[in-house]
Amino acid sequence: MERMNVVIVGHVDHGKSTFTGRLLADTGSLPEGKLDQVQAWCAINSRPFEYAFLLDALKDEQAQGVTIDAARCFFKSDKRHYIIIDAPGHIEFLKNMITGAARAEAAILLIDAHEGVQENSRRHGYMLSMLGIKQVAVLINKMDLANFDEAVFNRIKDDYSQFLTSVGVKPSAWVPVCARDGDNLISPSDRMPWYTGLDVLAVMDAFHKELPAENLPFRLPVQDVYKFTAQGDDRRIVAGTIISGTINEGDEVIFLPSEKRSKIAKIEGFNVDPRSSIGTDMATGFTLTTQIFVKPGEMMCKTGAANSHIGTQFKANIFWLGKTPLVLGKKYKLKLGSARVQMGVKEIINVLNAAELSSEHKAEVGRHEVAEVIFQTQKPIAFDTADEHPLTSRFVIVDGYEIAGGGIVVENRSNRTGYTARLEFDSDWQMTSIDTVKRAQRSGHSAAIAIVFGDHSKELSKAIEIALFDTKISAYRIGASSPLQWERLVEMAYILADSGQVVIAAIAGTAHDVVAVSDPLSRFSIIPIDSDHCNIDSALSAIRGRI
């Protein structure tokens, strides 16, 4: 039978846990004796019985009558199995609401008929849209406190549907309920004959399963590369979960950002029948036809298809949960797909209060705020934008040891065309009057720029500089691992080469970055050197052939 995760959200005390508890009780989904046990507990502790106690299992929750963390419970209708995630409504526990909601395919949002739309009714609505949950049903609860009045129901519905429209959420149903007494939960209520729509259980059964991302381009974030030699296993297996698409043995693949290519040799597995093709959502692994060096964190795509972006700068919509605000000048860790990379904030474009939808310019993003931000990563990573591929546009931000925010990439802002700034000097800037040919005659070699890239660029570039210097070539090494520094590196390389040097410029980037860095330096001979695949001798002979 099919299964579906549904999250229950809404403002504090609007009746989410009561609804969930009552639904479990009315559908006979509680373990035998559970209801009696909770009723007995209430009697002993002289507290009125609450259905919410069936869900609010933590001692602090029962003592304070508030849900702190989302509970998962299981129940089944005639149509499918449900995991119901009862989220907390208090703003203090927004991170727990998000944790619960992010697991869901559909949401039920409750509004208290007596209190009407409140701050977290709106904030939760906004978060649903941000988390990408498209199926939402709204329950107007505690209709008993509003005399079961249709006018109250309609007023709240009008008010809230305006808000939902503005954040792009379109509810599939609006149901008036009295959760505590079970009205309209699993059968029509005779206290509200004016309501002729579906009961909540029918509304839930009408939610449809999200289609797997089979039709989106193939994406597999490389989670790890295994070689269990100690256990006598010589396979080198690239492992990960397929986010979208399908792949077959023999398909040619490309890893981003390294842009290394290979072919799928075999789909590996334990205690499964051999297969030649595997699709979306499967956690799998492959051996490749060639022994290329790929690392965890790369994105595996198919060659010749629409592939992820590679970049170091992107614009994103984010929500912030951290105890300290998101600020400029601080280092954070980005986790996107399987990539983990250091990053900083380049610009905070605007900050929004998700409950009021009012935006303002601020220097930081505070707890529970949402914002539009430009990030700069320390190394190039692969990502997609939300409109192209929502699943691989999502990321989290780690501050210290904690996940402190989440976001969606909306635009690639990386400068891929090169660094032009400050190479054309001001008109009163005075340049050399000796031309490069004369300098080459004097030194016995012409100027050139060797761009050493890859993981071993630092060691290799140092060795090259010493070897060239020892053979009386005037060589000068510079290097920077962070793309933030590359603009400056380009400018220095330009001047050093102009003065007749053989410049060895080390960057910790990929072949892709070489293009960006070398573009404004095209006046000089550019010699790209891949430090992962090239030894000192071949590097030296490549340089000597060009100077």
Add this chain to the structure above:
Amino acid sequence: MNHLDRLEAQSVYIFREAYRDFKQLGMLWSIGKDSTVLLWLARKAFFGHAPFPLIHIDTSYKIPEMIAYRNEKALEWNLNLIVGQNVDALANKQTYPDGAIDRIACCRALKADALKHTLDGTWPRWRLNHATRQLEPDTNPAAFTGVIVGARADEEGSRSKERYFSPRSQDHDWDVADQPPEFWNQYKTDFAPGTHVRIHPLLDWTELNIWEYIDRENIPIIDTYFAKPGGNQRYRSLGCFPCTTPVESPSQTVKEIIEELRSGKFANIAERSGRAQDKEDGGGLETLRREGYM
């Protein structure tokens, strides 16, 4: 993909995240059906291998078949087995079966405390030597920073609020009121020195799913879960014999157990109803869980 494929894929993903980020990783193995499924999923994730130690806390009151099964499978599957025990409490007869303390205090001493000190390496622990087939003192008692545990959300109240990656303080405390956010398959893999993280790959599985998967994958399970031919008693959940009673059930095969859970007499009875200690903590086990009980 059917529901078991999905559960398996999610668990495998969690295993791989844990293995990537935790250098000192271990997995608790209670010998029961859940942790045996857990071990099977590890071998799925790592293509036939279990590339980290399996930790068993021996209360000395385990049903004897459990220890025999443990040793047999550890040798057969080439597992790196580590065993820990509260040696002092047992030597001084400070246990519930000795009449010295109540059930909750006994669980705390023989399970929670033993686990705590086995994980952080402050009490002696033993490692299986595959050459001699004997347990020998562990000479490398490093603290574990990541511990994989087979807890399921459907077991009891406080577990329904667990995280896949659940941080524990220096004292192994679980701060239920302030758990990390977890979304879009990104988990808490960064942690302060001295703290560790409990990892729960089975959180979304139900008891029924466990048996369905055992059936599909043909996983060898200890036979105390099955009734003897003609008998009408079996264990539904394995613990220490003084505190675990068998259930009345004639099920002799995995398929019969599945049927019993789907529509038979156990469809609406909680799995741990045979565990006496649960009832002494307001039904929640929360106190013990906060202190590190698995």
